[in-house]
Amino acid sequence: MIAEHLPALQVAVPLAAAPLIVLLRHPTLAWWIALGACGFALLAALLTAAQVAGAGTVSYALGSWPPPWGIEYRIDTLGAFVLVLVAGVAALVVPFAWRSVAAEVPREQHYLFYAVYCLCVAGLLGMAATGDAFNLFVFMEIASLAMYVLIAFGRDRRALFAAYQYLILGTIGATFYVIGVGLLYLMTGTLNLADMASRLPLAQSERPVLAALAFITVGMSLKLALFPLHLWLPNAYTFAPSAVTAFLAATATKVAVYVLLRFYFSVFGAPLVSAELPMPQILLALSIAAIVTASLVAVWQPDLKRMFAYSSVAQIGYITLGIGIASRDGLTAAVVHLFNHGITKGALFLLIGGVVLRAGWAGFERIQGLGRSMPLTSLGIVIAGLSLIGIPGTAGFVSKWFLVLGAIENGQWWLAALVVGTSLIAVAYVWRFVEAAYLAAPGPRTPAPGEPPAAMLVPAWLMVAACIYFGLDTSFTVGAARRAAALMLGGAP
């Protein structure tokens, strides 16, 4: 009975949790409600993923209005995969937030924090679940507005300005997306993505369709922080509360990538995007620029949060590189890296959250000799860092492997060499941490020996374990990504 409503419930429960938390105004209750809502969302996402793997695409007519008239929730392999990532990270960040938020946010604002957090989770899940272009916009704005607030919770006053800058750029991105959807609506008369895809070939004129493609590409590129539209990202990640940084880095940009994939391959279709237009070449050029410049900039940053924020821009470059390769292996790499980078960055920022709690700030002068004072945290950062580089046995290796395969399959040997070569820059910035934490003697500003509380360390280490697990057993990630890539290139949504 309730199982058939799971596609809608996984979005509705966190959405309903937010006003409930505001009404109760109790910090501890707020945390429990957020934990329950995110736990339920994870359970529902896993059940939906199992259902999709068994019976194919799940379609849910909201309010029993049949699509394309009513809003349809349409969850295919790719959607279910993204739902599991978002709900999984959301459910792991809540236990972490118990101590981390207590240290970084005034107690009287806790209930507001968890209310906004639930809204953000609901928005991101809704983006991945919905099959309606305008509904997607509304969920995108729910998630984005919640994110601006979450970033502004940061202790530093620079968090306010970072949130403001993100608000301006994020709204421009969302508005570009709506302009694109509006043009598509004018040409097709429908907002249902599957219906839109079937009607697009009948469009009377190609020019508005191409304009829509351009608007949606630029809009979503702003949201996913594709170079050179990434300017909002480093400050937002650096000054947001630790729990927020971990959640955003693992999910927000990934869901934006999902929307771009959805429009490219489910609505416009691979023939238009990759054969008629030079989209792959454009994405390839921007991705390479992102990987090289952002990795190099990351090496010179003064603190861990900022360093890994720039590394995020570079890693997003690897995801879009996979889209740019546009073959089956390339798309598999993009989808796998979307997941693998999510858990890797989630693990890193959760562990750095522990460092911030103990040291006040994750600057390099405060982590001298960290390997001795916080051995478990340091070891976790090193393992997640290895996954970032792409060492065999970690999740990052799997994505790099498929990227190299895709490049070689296209005969682009230079690209394969570039993927491997740029990983060396990642070695450079991860080595900076190793050097400071293990080779330097503890400095005057290094925190006294002691790990962060277990409530923070356990979720972080679960993510680190996931980095290793998904590097060894790739049946879930690669299996889902391969099916998703086949569906996308098949053209059918």
Add this chain to the structure above:
Amino acid sequence: MSFASHYSYWVTVLLMTAGLYIVIARGNLAKKLIGLSIFQTSVYLLYIAPGKLIGGTAPIIAEGFKVYSNPLPHVLILTAIVVGVATLALGLALVVRVREAYGSIEEDEIVAADARDRDAG
């Protein structure tokens, strides 16, 4: 395809570029938000104008009326207006907090204050 028959699109494009230009060119945080609002407003027009048919009525089945305007864009834009208002309200709230923290809402002064903070360590 005369200029006059497409005037709503010209207004849309004008508002769109004017709004975006204000966001980029102005350093005052409140003025940037005004530009952002104008930019969003242009989208409302982009959706609503094509939904209107000349001589069309509200979509109610009645004798003597054959031409109906499309009501869906209105509903969509009602939602978009709510989103726009929420964005503007949140943006202004952030500007108030920025002013409390920095004592200024000019972008260059805030950037300079941040640079001073960095140099001071």
